[in-house]
Amino acid sequence: EVQLVESGGGLVQPGGSLRLSCAASGFTFSSYDMHWVRHATGKGLEWVSAIGTAGDTYYPGSVKGRFTISRENAKNSLYLQMNSLRAEDTAVYYCARAGGTIPFDLWGRGTLVTVSS
Amino acid sequence: DIQMTQSPSSLSASVGDRVTITCRASQSISNYLNWYQQKPGKAPKLLIYVASSLQSGVPSRFSGSGSGTDFTLTISSLQPEDFATYHCQQSHSTPWTFGQGTKVEIK
Numbered sequence: 001e002v003q004l005v006e007s008g009g010g011l012v013q014p015g016g017s018l019r020l021s022c023a024a025s026g027f028t029f030s031s032y033d034m035h036w037v038r039h040a041t042g043k044g045l046e047w048v049s050a051i052g053t054a055g056d057t058y059y060p061g062s063v064k065g066r067f068t069i070s071r072e073n074a075k076n077s078l079y080l081q082m083n084s085l086r087a088e089d090t091a092v093y094y095c096a097r098a099g100g101t102i103p104f105d106l107w108g109r110g111t112l113v114t115v116s117s
Numbered sequence: 118d119i120q121m122t123q124s125p126s127s128l129s130a131s132v133g134d135r136v137t138i139t140c141r142a143s144q145s146i147s148n149y150l151n152w153y154q155q156k157p158g159k160a161p162k163l164l165i166y167v168a169s170s171l172q173s174g175v176p177s178r179f180s181g182s183g184s185g186t187d188f189t190l191t192i193s194s195l196q197p198e199d200f201a202t203y204h205c206q207q208s209h210s211t212p213w214t215f216g217q218g219t220k221v222e223i224k
Contacts, residue, residue, distance in 0.1 A: 060212035
């Protein structure tokens with residue numbers, strides 16, 4: 001089955017760190033760009049990071065310098081290392097697949113990150 | 118950053134109604150505009166990409182149009198399973214950005 005499954009979310013204190021994982025199956029993971037997108041309650045979706053097939057990475061200003069995206073093609077896995085977490089980082093985090101002109105055509109079910117003391 | 122503005126933010130409609138949602142970009146994005154449907158507690162689902170291409174498996178009652186800065190998502194005859202929140206997203210340039218969403222509710 002073609003799917004993405006996130007894990008690693010939880011409750012963390014402000015200033016803390018968390019590492020999210022996304023396990024891919026059913027498709028050739030190494031052939032796709034991969035992204036993280038988050039959704040905070042009551043807000044719009046927000047793109048968080050991307051990694052290309054060649055390992056090139058991209059971030060919006062809101063997380064640049066704090067978040068690091070990486071991939072391990074041999075394990076069909078995507079990661080998001082989140083440091084210096086803030087209350088405004090609280091959201092459901094989704095991993096999503098993209099390729100060519102087709103944007104986020106496959107999404108995981110999401111993992112909840114709560115930043116609170 | 119390119120700002121995406123959707124209107125309306127919510128609407129009430131009945132089964133069978135024709136529904137139109139608009140999305141405006143703060144600068145030209147050619148046709149790099151995508152639409153997603155999201156139901157409560159679920160991941161978004163891709164409906165339309167590059168403004169007017171229907172994603173595989175999506176019913177033909179969904180259609181998209183527009184180019185440059187102004188785009189439209191149309192549901193020709195609203196079905197019970199279409200009550201959800203709809204998001205537009207630009208893939209013209211990073212950072213990829215989304216609209217704030219349009220919630221379609223039952224009238």
